Amino acid sequence: MTAIIEARGLSKRFGANVALDNVSFSIEPGRIVGLIGPNGAGKTTAIKAILGLTSFGGDLKVLGLDPRTQRDELMRDVCFMADVAVLPRWLRVAQALDYCEGVHPRFVRARAEEFLRKTDIRVNSRVRELSKGMVTQLHLALTLAIDARLLVLDEPTLGLDLLYRRAFYDTLLNDYFDKDRTILLTTHQVEEVENLFTDVIFVSRGRIALTSSVEELGGRYLQLTTAAERAAPARALKPFYEREVFGRVAMFFEGRTAAELSPLGDLRTPSIADLFVATMQGTMKT
Amino acid sequence: MNSTAVAAPRGSSSDLPAQSPPTARTTLATLVRRELWEHPALWRAPLVIAALLIGTMIIGVSMGGAHIGMDINEWEGGTSAERRAQAFAVSQLAPMFPLYLIMMLVLSFYLLDCLYAERKDRSILFWKSMPVSDGLTVLSKLLVALIVVPLGVLMLAAVCHVLLFLLWQIGVATGHAPAVLTWNTVIWFKVELVMFLCFLLGALWYAPVAAAFLLVSAWARRSPVMWVTLAPLVAMIVEWKLGTHYVASLLNYRTVGIWQVLGFGGGDKLEHHSLKAVLGDFHFAAAFTNLNLWLGVAATALLILATVRVRRYRDDT
Numbered sequence: 001m002t003a004i005i006e007a008r009g010l011s012k013r014f015g016a017n018v019a020l021d022n023v024s025f026s027i028e029p030g031r032i033v034g035l036i037g038p039n040g041a042g043k044t045t046a047i048k049a050i051l052g053l054t055s056f057g058g059d060l061k062v063l064g065l066d067p068r069t070q071r072d073e074l075m076r077d078v079c080f081m082a083d084v085a086v087l088p089r090w091l092r093v094a095q096a097l098d099y100c101e102g103v104h105p106r107f108v109r110a111r112a113e114e115f116l117r118k119t120d121i122r123v124n125s126r127v128r129e130l131s132k133g134m135v136t137q138l139h140l141a142l143t144l145a146i147d148a149r150l151l152v153l154d155e156p157t158l159g160l161d162l163l164y165r166r167a168f169y170d171t172l173l174n175d176y177f178d179k180d181r182t183i184l185l186t187t188h189q190v191e192e193v194e195n196l197f198t199d200v201i202f203v204s205r206g207r208i209a210l211t212s213s214v215e216e217l218g219g220r221y222l223q224l225t226t227a228a229e230r231a232a233p234a235r236a237l238k239p240f241y242e243r244e245v246f247g248r249v250a251m252f253f254e255g256r257t258a259a260e261l262s263p264l265g266d267l268r269t270p271s272i273a274d275l276f277v278a279t280m281q282g283t284m285k286t
Numbered sequence: 287m288n289s290t291a292v293a294a295p296r297g298s299s300s301d302l303p304a305q306s307p308p309t310a311r312t313t314l315a316t317l318v319r320r321e322l323w324e325h326p327a328l329w330r331a332p333l334v335i336a337a338l339l340i341g342t343m344i345i346g347v348s349m350g351g352a353h354i355g356m357d358i359n360e361w362e363g364g365t366s367a368e369r370r371a372q373a374f375a376v377s378q379l380a381p382m383f384p385l386y387l388i389m390m391l392v393l394s395f396y397l398l399d400c401l402y403a404e405r406k407d408r409s410i411l412f413w414k415s416m417p418v419s420d421g422l423t424v425l426s427k428l429l430v431a432l433i434v435v436p437l438g439v440l441m442l443a444a445v446c447h448v449l450l451f452l453l454w455q456i457g458v459a460t461g462h463a464p465a466v467l468t469w470n471t472v473i474w475f476k477v478e479l480v481m482f483l484c485f486l487l488g489a490l491w492y493a494p495v496a497a498a499f500l501l502v503s504a505w506a507r508r509s510p511v512m513w514v515t516l517a518p519l520v521a522m523i524v525e526w527k528l529g530t531h532y533v534a535s536l537l538n539y540r541t542v543g544i545w546q547v548l549g550f551g552g553g554d555k556l557e558h559h560s561l562k563a564v565l566g567d568f569h570f571a572a573a574f575t576n577l578n579l580w581l582g583v584a585a586t587a588l589l590i591l592a593t594v595r596v597r598r599y600r601d602d603t
Contacts, residue, residue, distance in 0.1 A: 053414060054601045071598075072419040080415035088324070088409035095323050102316025103416050105307035139412075 004029050004150055004182045005050060009058035012045050019045040020056065021206035029149075030179040031213075032196055035186045036276055037203035043186045046203070047154050050184070051080055063149060076105060079148035083158040087135055089128035093121055100142050112145035115175070133164035140168060144176050151176070153185045169193055194272035202279050209279050218269040222258065224251045226265025234264040241278035252278040313418065317426035318434055321400065328430070331392045332439050335384050336446045343450050347457030374470045377454075378477045381446045389439045393431050397499035398510040400427050401593070405602060420598040424500060424590060431496045432489040440485050444478060483570055484548075487579075491544040494582040497589035504596040540582075548573045 005027040012020040019042045027033050037043050048054040052067030052074060060067060065074045087096070093116070100107040116123070119137045127135055136156065143151065157165040173196060177183060187193055200217070202210040212220060224234055231249045235242070237260065239251035252270060253261065261267050270278065308316070322328060401424070404410040413423065457463030502510045521533045549569045573579070 048601065051414075053411075055599060072417060075415065075417040080411070082408070082411045086408050086411040088404070088407055088412065090324055092323070095320075099316055099320055100416070102308055102319070103313045103418050105417070 002029065003027060003061075004031075004063060005184070006061045007046075007049075007058065008060070010046065010049060010060060011057040012042075012049065012054065018206045020049070020058075022058070023203075023206070023208055025201055025208060025211055027182060027184065027199070029182050031198045032177065032183045032185065033199040033201060034190070034193065034197040034272070035184060035201050035203065036190055036272075037186075037209075038280060041203045042206040043203055044154055045206075047152055047184070047186065051075075051078065051152060077149045079143050079146050079151045081139055081143050081151075081153050081156045083155045087127045087139055089126070091127045092123075093125050093127075093138060094123040096127075096138065096142060097123070100145070104146055106147040107142075108145050108147065112141045115141040115144060115171075133160050136160060136164065136168065140171060144171070149181060151181065151183045153183065153187075155186055155188065157187070157189070165189070165192060169196055172196075190273040190276055191271070197272065200272055200276075202276060204280055210275075214272070217272070217275065220254060221270050221275055222253045222256055222261055223268050223270035223274060224253065224261050224265045225249070225268075226251075230265065234261070237261070237264075241281050243278075250274075310422075314422065314426060314429070317418065317423065318430055321396075321427060321430045322434075324403075325392075325396050325400070327392045328396055328435050329438065331388050332385050332435075332442055335388045336381070336442055339381055339384065339446060340449055340453070343453045347453050347460070347462045349462070370466065370468050371470050371473050373466050374468065375473050375477050377451065377467055378447045378474065379481075381450065382443045382481065385439050385443050385446070389435060393435060393496075394499065395511070397427070397431050397496055398503050398514060401500060401503035401597060402506060402510050405600075420594045424504075424594050424597060427500060428493075428496060428590065432493055436485050436489060440481060443481070480568060483568075487544055487548065487570075487573055490579055490583055491540075493586040494589060495540060497586045497593065501589050501593045501596065504593045504600065507602070539578075544573055544576065544579060547576050 003026040005025075007026065008024050010020050010023040012018075021042075023042070023046065035043050035046065045054065045056075049056040049060060050062050050067060052071035055068070062074055063077050067074055091099075097109055097112055100112070101109045116138070119134065119141075121130065121134050121138055121141075127138070130138065140156075157168050160168070169192070172183070185193070185196075197214055199213045200210070201208060224239070225248055226234055228244060228247050228249050231242075231251070234249075234251055237253060237256055239253050242249055242251040244250075252275065258267055404413060451467065451469065454463055454467055458465045458467075499510075499514060502513050506513050518533055518537060522531070525531055525533055547569065549567050
């Protein structure tokens with residue numbers, strides 16, 4: 001029982017639509033896990049299941065608790081941030097602080113205030129008066145002031161400009177993350193946050209397409225770039241995805257060694273974004 | 287075993303001031319405050335009515351309160367001790383009616399909105415990210431509607447009455463109002479007790495209505511107000527075609543039933559009856575032991591359980 005999240009055969013359907021199709025995965029403590037997938041892949045459904053916000057089939061333990069029946073207990077140790085729209089517009093900043101302090105045993109008000117002092121947010125402002133970026137900062141301030149074991153972020157920077165997004169993830173990494181905490185994050189903007197992840201889970205059409213730690217990715221996946229006319233010998237080694245740009249071909253291999261591939265062109269570990277595209281395109285074909 | 291190690295506070299937070307974790311009571315108090323933040327009409331509307339009453343009285347006593355004094359002047363023996371006591375009791379009860387009327391109105395809208403708005407603006411995802419159970423959340427809303435606001439209005443009415451009484455005395459002193467009101471502490475306590483018992487009775491009697499509104503608020507995909515107005519209306523029209531009137535009589539009974547048991551007569555009786563008509567004739571024992579009152583309380587429990595379940599499992603964000 002060391003895993004923070006342990007999912008076995010997670011299933012959920014909406015009518016004929018399968019949102020989660022017998023999904024199993026486990027998340028260890030002290031990791032930053034990227035749950036990555038195209039729209040409608042089942043990311044948000046998985047997150048809602050983890051948070052006990054939706055019904056589902058299968059076996060799921062979060063911090064050793066069943067989110068279906070032990071949700072209230074679970075939420076003491078789990079923090080959740082959905083996209084920016086969920087702080088009510090009528091709420092004042094000071095009220096948000098009062099509220100969290102009044103109901104959350106692990107909320108440290110001074111820490112939230114310290115964070116807010118670094119922003120332009122005034123305590124008597126209402127959420128409706130703040131910009132989208134400031135609302136996210138406020139929500140982040142509330143979230144980071146909670147001493148939780150698991151932080152779940154569902155597209156937290158959706159609709160924010162680059163400066164806010166960068167600051168958001170810097171804060172997350174520098175002020176919050178440590179070996180006792182686990183972060184589960186979904187996002188569309190993989191390129192921006194790929195240095196953040198320690199683990200990735202790719203989901204596609206309700207299934208897991210790939211799950212790996214980032215350190216293992218380098219051993220499992222290789223990206224070979226070569227001139228189009230020299231691609232044939234590499235193609236014989238069965239890349240699972242290839243893409244041609246400006247007369248050069250990028251091929252993605254799983255389970256090949258550097259010794260096999262390096263004579264055939266330039267070899268590197270694929271970026272998570274490239275690997276994601278390759279995996280999605282690869283699974284779409286089959 | 288790992289939980290104790292992981293849950294231990296981090297070093298970095300030790301330099302921050304320690305705070306005691308919220309107890310169930312502070313949590314509930316916070317939830318109630320949150321309702322008053324989101325729905326300021328709950329306390330603003332009664333305050334506005336109270337201000338209007340006092341404003342009217344100020345105008346009345348400064349310009350010669352002919353209208354206000356008229357009823358009392360026409361009473362026979364308007365200066366007898368009993369009449370004075372009766373007038374005092376009536377003056378004490380009077381501010382209650384407009385205050386309670388506006389309170390019922392804002393509470394109805396509040397109950398229909400409170401579990402609907404949070405789904406509409408998706409803020410339910412924020413509230414649900416806090417370790418607050420759905421049960422406590424729904425209870426806090428019921429508590430606001432049945433206890434917190436009515437008790438607040440009761441106190442506001444008492445303050446309002448004292449202010450109106452003082453203004454009247456100023457009117458008397460300046461010759462703008464007849465000297466028919468004398469402060470009567472015994473009557474004051476009696477009337478306040480009656481009003482407090484009526485508040486308790488009202489909380490119990492209207493609890494199933496409040497709980498039904500909460501259920502509609504948690505359940506309706508759109509416009510809970512339409513549901514509670516149109517659904518009974520359609521039912522009544524269908525019944526009218528069938529020649530029955532169960533829905534209408536049920537609604538009527540839930541609105542006024544307990545007050546009839548209590549023995550509330552029409553206002554016109556006050557003129558002809560003695561002081562007892564104002565205070566002594568209420569059948570509180572009969573009202574509080576009324577079977578339908580307690581059946582309603584039982585129905586409330588079921589409706590609240592249903593509401594909690596709907597809020598817990600409904601997923602339309």
